[in-house]
Amino acid sequence: MNGATVDRMAGVDPVPGVAKPDPILVVDGVRRSFGGLTAVDVEHLEVQRGTITALIGPNGAGKSTLFNLLTGFDRVDSGTWTFQGKQLNGLGGHRIAREGMVRTFQLTKALTRLTVMENMLLAAPGQTGERILGSFLRPQWRKQEEANRARAEQLLERFKLLAKKDEMAGSLSGGQRKLLEMARALMVNPTMIMLDEPMAGVNPALVQSLLEHITALRDEGMTVLFVEHDMDVIMGISDWIVVLSEGKVIAEGRPSDIRADQRVIDAYLGSGYEESGREPQTDTGESHE
Ligand SMILES: Nc1ncnc2c1ncn2[C@@H]1O[C@H](COP(=O)(O)OP(=O)(O)O)[C@@H](O)[C@H]1O
Ligand SMILES: [Mg+2]
Structure with missing residues (x-):
């Protein structure tokens, strides 16, 4: 994150639903059920402008559904959200993209x-x-x-x-399709990009390149919200992390906060994380410093 953003986030408490100094996206009471299953139930969530925010959580936590709802690819049962102060409820994906919020899909749509x-x-x-x-x-x-x-x-x-x-x-290879997906999303000149598992199925050399692209977008002023499973990747590039479990935000904070959060470790990271989480990334085909 750039210096100004660091300063502004310094005083933010790592608690679920905490207010941010300059939120670009504000979610209130967004709920979505499928039959008897509550997939998403987000009381309050703010995403700070100009950050890389990771959305993490176990499989089935509701990450993709939340993306679908916020970007107009699915309809909420209840709740509202604003992007740059504008209510987006009821708008379709194309309208929302034109407002400046775009997304990519977990399974590429090229x-x-x-x-x-x-x-x-x-x-x-x-x-x-x-x-x-x-x-x-x-x-x-x-x-x-x-x-x-x-x-x-x-x-x-x-x-x-x-x-x-x-x-x-x-x-194209799987990784190149992910790059194409990202390039496509940027065609509308968005202010915020939401990436659903951009690194899934991508070979390690391309992962590195994708990470550099994501960081570059943030450094150019874009807000990035991304879903990812690899803890090294998440801890390495995120300014802020939001943890979703059974549709609810159970934790949010800086990487150091999340790493130390016993609830997150229990619910998601597992006991093996302490050791495996510190493994350096290998086989990028390049030397490490
Ligand atoms: N269209 C759908 N119909 C029925 N159930 C769904 C649908 N989409 C998602 N779900 C269910 O909602 C829950 C959250 O799914 P999803 O948002 O894909 O989770 P994540 O992306 O965190 O892995 C899961 O239990 C999933 O099976
Ligand atoms: Mg998903």
């Missing part, structure tokens, strides 16, 4: 039978309905198309995918 570039252009602003209007305003539409293509190339370059732009997304 369209395998389209090229990498086509995938990027489909994620661009103005690809849903506005195109009909656009046909009446052809010169502007063409200008938009050119701008989209330029932005796509820039992002593909950044994620080292430019050489693959005309290849089918289906021909």
Whole structure:
């Protein structure tokens, strides 16, 4: 986190639902059940602007469901949330993306039978309905198309995918698809990006590169909320960690707070964590300092 953010978070108590000095996202009483199962039941949660916040918790804790709800891919049973002060309840995924909050999926949604570039252009602003209007305003539409293509190339370059732009997304490796997914999400120039297990199934060399991308986005001022299981990764890059269990926030705090939280260790990290959590990351193919 940058210096200013560190200072502002210094006085924040590591307790569930604690207020943040400059929250970009504020969640209130968001609940979602499937039949008799309460998947998400978040009383209050604030995400501080400009941080990398990790959302952790055991399988089935409700992490993906919470992402789905907040980004308009599922409907809450009750509750409200605001993003940059604006209520998002009831808005669909495209509208929410246009407000500046985008997400990636646990299982990548890259369209395998389209090229990498086509995938990027489909994620661009103005690809849903506005195109009909656009046909009446052809010169502007063409200008938009050119701008989209330029932005796509820039992002593909950044994620080292430019050489693959005309290849089918289906021909990419699992890790490259994760990178494409991230690049796609950035097409709308978001202020907040939510990543659902961006590192899952990615080889160690690409994990390193993904981590650098995530840190770079934060350093450029973006807010990142991500779901991850690897404790080394989480402790290494997170400014703040939120622990979800059975749909509820059971803990939140800095990595040092979470590492020391007996409830988290019991519920999630397990007794083996003390030793395994300190293992250095290996086999990135590069030397360590
Ligand atoms: N569409 C759905 N229909 C029924 N149950 C669901 C659905 N989506 C999620 N669940 C259930 O809700 C709980 C939370 O799931 P999920 O949000 O995917 O957890 P996580 O991402 O933390 O592993 C799980 O018990 C899961 O089986
Ligand atoms: Mg999940």
